[in-house]
Amino acid sequence: MNEFVETLLDLPWQVGDPKPAYDVVIIGAGGHGLATAYYLATRHGITNVCVLDSNFIGSGNSGRNTTIIRSNYGIPESVAFYQHSLEMYQRLEDETGCWIMHSQKGQIWLAHSVSTARTEQTRALMNQAMGAKTDYIGPKEIKDLCPQIDLSGGGRYPVHGASYHHEGATARHDRVVWAYAQGALRAGVHVHQHTPVTGLLMDGDRVTGVQTSKGNISAGTVISAVGGNVTTVANWAGVRLPIRTHALQAFVTNAHAQEFAPIVSSNDLVFYVSQTPRGQMLIGAEYDRFASYRQATSFAYLQACSKKSITMFPFLSKLRIMRSWTGICDVSTDFSPIMGDTGVPGFMISTGWGTWGFKAIPAGGEQLAQLVATGSAPLIEPFGLDRFAKEAAMADPSSAGTR
Amino acid sequence: MSRVVYDGTPIEYEPGDSLAIAALRAGQHPARGGTLCLAGDCGNCSAIVDGTPWVRTCQTEARPGAMVQRHPNGSHPSPGGPEHHTQVTVRHRSADHVVIGNGDSGAAAAAALRSEGHDVLVLDEADGDEVVGVFDGPSIIVRRNDGIEHFHVHHITLATGAAEVHPVCPGNLLAGIFTPKAAAKVQAAGLDLGNVVTVGAELKAFHGEGRVSEVELVDGSRVSCDNVIVNLGSAPRDVLARMAPLVPVQIVGPAAEAHALPAAPQEGVLCPCGKITVEDLDGVWNKGFHDLELVKRSSLCGTGTCQGAVCMPHLRSFVADRSGVEPKPFTARPAARQVSMAEAAAGYHIDTFRRTPLHGEHTKLGATLDKFGGWFRPWNYGDAVSEYWAVREGVSLGDVSTLGKMMVSGPDVVEALERLYPNHVHDIKVGRSRYVINLNERGHVLDDGMICREGDTRFLLTFTSGGASTAEMWVRDWVETWGLKVHVLDRTVSHGAINVTGPLAGELLRRAGVSDDDRPKFLQHRHIDVAGIPCHVMRLSFTGEASFELHHQIDQSVELWQALMELGAPLGIKPHGLQALFGLRLEKGHVIVGQDTELDSTPRRINMDWAVKLEKDAFVGRDALIRTASLPDERRLFGFTMDGPAPLEGSVIRVNGDVVGHVTSSWDSPMYGHAVLMGWQKRLPHADVVEIDGREARVSAVPFYDKEGARARM
Amino acid sequence: MPACEPPRFEGLVGWRIIADPSALDAAPWPAGSHVVRISPDDAFVIGAAEPGVPGDEHAIVTPELGFAGAAVSAEQVADIALHHIEWQMPTGPCVAQGQIAGVPSKLVLHADGSALLLVACAARHELEDRLG
Structure with missing residues (x-):
């Protein structure tokens, strides 16, 4: 077995x-x-x-x-709640005896403009005050954490900085x-x-x-x-x-050997990328603008999401999309x-x-x-x-x- | 003969060979072993082709110089080769009827449709058309080696046939095992399979080192061989139909037929992609994972690169055997045939950056440009503090072309604006303006701007740069809902606007030919020529100093800017960017909607009750404001002052150690030599002294600067 | 990639008119002007002479210099449609609006397949880059 x-x-x-x-x-x-x-x-x-x-x-x-665990929210009540959840996740394997493949990766939330840099800085400061470990970091530190990134964003989306959420994690x-x-x-x-x-x-x-x-x-x-x-x-x-209920799609590529350590998101481009323990790149983005209960994927989504992620991570260009899926989100x-x-x-x-x-x-x-x-x-x-x-x-x- | 490079060794191929056939021709398994179907269904011939991993070599034509590498043994492959900006051609096409698959059933379906007079497009992998998926629309995405094609179609017929069932038994990952159709393809390519044995359900195991040398049958007999053909029947290749349950598709031929499941698997690898064995399935079954989907998710069988194409018949047979009920196939999801992310992305552009007509001027002046609300705007011209002083002490220009600008006219226009805005509109005189906020139905502030009355039934509305893109929709939605007669023209991108601001702004206008009598007074607006250019001049103030917004046609923006810069040179004119502007307006206590406000900020919370006239009969948000007026006044935006340096925007605000809010705007005021701030207190009682960044800050009345507003009226 | 010449844009001079649809239908357009009917209540009249709309006293009539335009041949239209337009192309004469290479644009299609391609001046550089 x-x-x-x-x-x-x-x-x-x-x-x-x-x-x-x-x-x-x-x-x-x-x-x-x-x-x-x-x-x-x-x-x-x-x-x-x-x-x-x-x-x-x-x-x-x-x-x-997309299996992401994080507590880097923007209001005190949410940071406290999600930080508690994040810490419970850290102990869940011990408590239940079940291997949930919990893996602390750290989450980088990129900002590509002055205004989103302010948002990420605000996030870091609020997180620190409420007990979540998040720092605002610059391009060099981002590159150290994730060497695959193109800091110029394909020449259009230069990285100003990011909030770095140390305890961001994934679990199966x-x-x-x-x-x-x-x-x-x-x-x-x-x-x-x-x-x-x-x-x-x-x-x-x-x-x-x-x-x-x-x-x-x-x-x-x-x-x-x-x-x-x-x-x-x-x-x-x-x-x-x-x-209101909206569809949210995501996809994985085939497995590959690139060692992509963190979870990376982008505030301006709205996508997130991580690598699963099985080697697949797991990529998601924003939910569909229109309300829907349908769990069907659209090619427009794969197209937009692929473009955003390869713009920041050119190595993804040659990875092949294996499977996409859709959840339906109740958005308040x-x-x-x-x-x-x-x-x-x-x-x-x-x-x-x-x-x-x-x-x-x-x-x-x-x-x-x-x-x-x-x-x-x-x-x-x-x-x-x-x-x-x-x-x-x-x-x-x-x-x-x-x- | 041409050559490709396979694992570093040049091998020769015949014209028309796929890479898989070329490998077989050279005596190699195209990957490392496993049954070959050579139909694109399984992942057993996958390799890295020209740097792209997981390419089905059976579907890829050999081209001179192609570089093929087997995936590493025991670890995952890496992409290779040049990474940057892989260009893929995209083609958008339309078709009335599309038949997918040109086998017997597809050809018959196409012929029948053509005989009825329809235009029919047939897509088949033999012609290089790999169908990635069928989507809503209906639309079909096709991958070709020379690009990707997006089809708008009206009718879809699936004639994708059936996929041959792979064997599940010990030794099934060896080389030398073929399905019947794969063997036929190999033989048609002129390859000799040597001593080839054909087996069916009597198969028990394969034996050999690296490749099969003996087949063991259920009766215990063994047959030696060079290659084996395994005939276990087939299963519908209906993945495209299962992935698009609401897209109307017609399925014909073997893809639509019921196929008997193979016998329940006993031993061996069921899922070659993940090397999942029958033992694994027994393991999850015995632990209580009984739904087909739960068996799949818990064992991961069917979650590899072929997405269950190989294992699904066996997996269903396994569940049928254990549970006594034959389960339906599991959900299919794109991609049916894989595309690289560069191929998927082809033709998509993330967004459009807009440039104001003065973009070139800013660049010449050395501005640092940044993106705000979809526009490139100057953040600073090198030194925000000197730009600040130019505004406070002299005269400065700001490019405000990005402001939302909307003309409204019609018999019902006053009624419409009265209902849209919480402030009075009917009493604005022609030639006068009024500051307004706009609310949603919940009474939350959406945006702010000015109303300028041009005539009895004509107004010009302005919106913030960020709010401009949705302003027209907002106005039209309401006007049409109410059935009022109002013409709406959003001319945000047709008109430029330059803000002339500073105590010497009037002097600059004088030098630009505007007499003191013609110059509008505070909250007036006039159509006058400035430096010979027709302008709609609006007098208001965001910076706190006398300010004249010069709205004009965009073909004259550069001329106007250059003329003002030249005329202003003796006055020490400097342009200012957003960084200085944000500080200037903060000293005046003007909020920036979206930065200082939250999505549920009522006027009261941001101290703007004065812009709301609840005595009006009706306006958007009025009911909500009346309902919530009696609720506790917990959340409020305050002005604060503290010693410098100014804390970072986003710093938390504490009272008695508790977090009560955060700083929304912060600036080291050059004028005062201390920091001025805005930020939230969201807990009662509101404190007069708070802690920010470990230091003491005091609530201060806003505006911090020129409380009487005299300077804006100068 | 595109086999044809990329379109060459120039700033257009004209008038923008928002008025009752029936008044626009009946308006006597100045000689030599070219009318692009953007929507039932919205016309872009290319030409220097100021048009009048006698049927609607509340009509908005204002100079419009916000568009750049390029005359494109039938071959160019086909090429742009093939590579840059996700939506299904109607048959002219008509005005089609939507994203071209991701940029909001308008195509004033003529009966012979040629067209006038319109884009806001603010986004012209993006469309030029993407079609070039």
């Missing part, structure tokens, strides 16, 4: 259909849904929990991202999902794949359970951890979300997640993960579980849905890694 297979842990599935009632039902068995279940069970002893998915575990955005996305799945299953959580939720059970204005392809299931608390169709699910409860109006109560009793959400959901899985799950169990989770309190009515947006457009 190869190392990748040998190191997988068992998924101890239950046999049979879901029970008619649980304390907590979570819709969506992606990273966030499973992590929430895992922490409910392991931190709070709440094990009468069921996670439902219309497809297989991790079939949505959890397995359709699927293995994060499985780490939480096996941990949750082992702790007694029920996970049912291929069990689409088709509606919510309501008692007056209270959500009391879910309708599924396998019958109704009542629940003390229902949590939506779905990606892509969250507005539909929320609408069942009469909750309107400031969310302030580019920050929405977590916690919805104003409808019995119904919570974890959404607005836009293009930054993967990095938030540990902290998002942990905090939401804490909120369910104890009624309080200070790290995510600023990210409640009620912030929009209170005019307290967590506006952070420059940190999305996309625009």
